[in-house]
Amino acid sequence: MSHPDADRFKSNADECRQMAHAAETEDAREAWLRLAAEWDKLAEHARNRRGIFDRYE
Incomplete structure (x- = not known):
């Protein structure tokens, strides 16, 4: 994964x-925030993975 992915x-x-x-309901708000947290994790993972490969370029 690359920085554009992140x-x-x-x-x-x-x-x-x-x-x-x-969101109009608390349940919907919480669901969107959980989804946002998962996207944040993926972004961090993409940045970290790219950092590993940067060492070899």
């Missing part, structure tokens, strides 16, 4: 947080 994942997380802000 950026895209972070963007998805931000969009989920916006959806959480607009």
